[in-house]
Amino acid sequence: MNYLGHLYFSGDDKDLMICNLYGDHVKGKKYTSYPSKIIDGILLHREIDHFIDNHPEVLALKKLLYTDLPKVSGVAVDLYFDHLLAKNWKKYHFEELSNFLNSFFQFSSNYETFMKAEFKEFLFHLRFNRWLEHYSSSYGLEKLCQGVSSKLSFQNKLIQAPKYFELFEKEIEFAFEAFMIDACRQFNVSNLHVR
Numbered sequence: 001m002n003y004l005g006h007l008y009f010s011g012d013d014k015d016l017m018i019c020n021l022y023g024d025h026v027k028g029k030k031y032t033s034y035p036s037k038i039i040d041g042i043l044l045h046r047e048i049d050h051f052i053d054n055h056p057e058v059l060a061l062k063k064l065l066y067t068d069l070p071k072v073s074g075v076a077v078d079l080y081f082d083h084l085l086a087k088n089w090k091k092y093h094f095e096e097l098s099n100f101l102n103s104f105f106q107f108s109s110n111y112e113t114f115m116k117a118e119f120k121e122f123l124f125h126l127r128f129n130r131w132l133e134h135y136s137s138s139y140g141l142e143k144l145c146q147g148v149s150s151k152l153s154f155q156n157k158l159i160q161a162p163k164y165f166e167l168f169e170k171e172i173e174f175a176f177e178a179f180m181i182d183a184c185r186q187f188n189v190s191n192l193h194v195r
Helices: 003-008 014-025 036-053 058-067 073-087 099-106 110-114 116-130 138-151 158-166 168-186
Strands: none
Touching: 003 014, 003 036, 003 073, 014 036, 014 099, 014 110, 014 116, 036 058, 036 073, 036 110, 036 168, 058 073, 058 168, 073 138, 073 158, 138 158, 158 168
């Protein structure tokens, strides 16, 4: 999943949310010297990525999308799932999405001092631009796909992903719902957070 999914599966622990997002910026085993909370976040990030990458419904969905979105079908699924999580947030969390995000954006973790400058810059833009607030809309999905597409180091068709979301919406929603049932169980999302 993309940013929103990683925040969600951090279980409302805001330090862990930030450390989880940091997982995208740490490669290989270059994490062992960090404080234990950051290590926990990095490992959780990798567990979430591994779980979605190997989920049977997700694998079937990637295969379905691959012809139209070669090389980026997996990336598209991550973005689709964040879009659907935002769109269906009330089903998965007791708190309004806007309140959840406001609380996260206003939080500053002491662990940020241990993190790379490039991540701190990313976090600043995430808080300042608040683009996660638009994830639930078609416009938000479109802008998300454009932004990620432009950051990839190879030519890709990710910019066309919103069109294929509309085309395969039923299949994508089916895979998302199946994934969320299994992922909530896997990552011990409390029943207090799920309706």
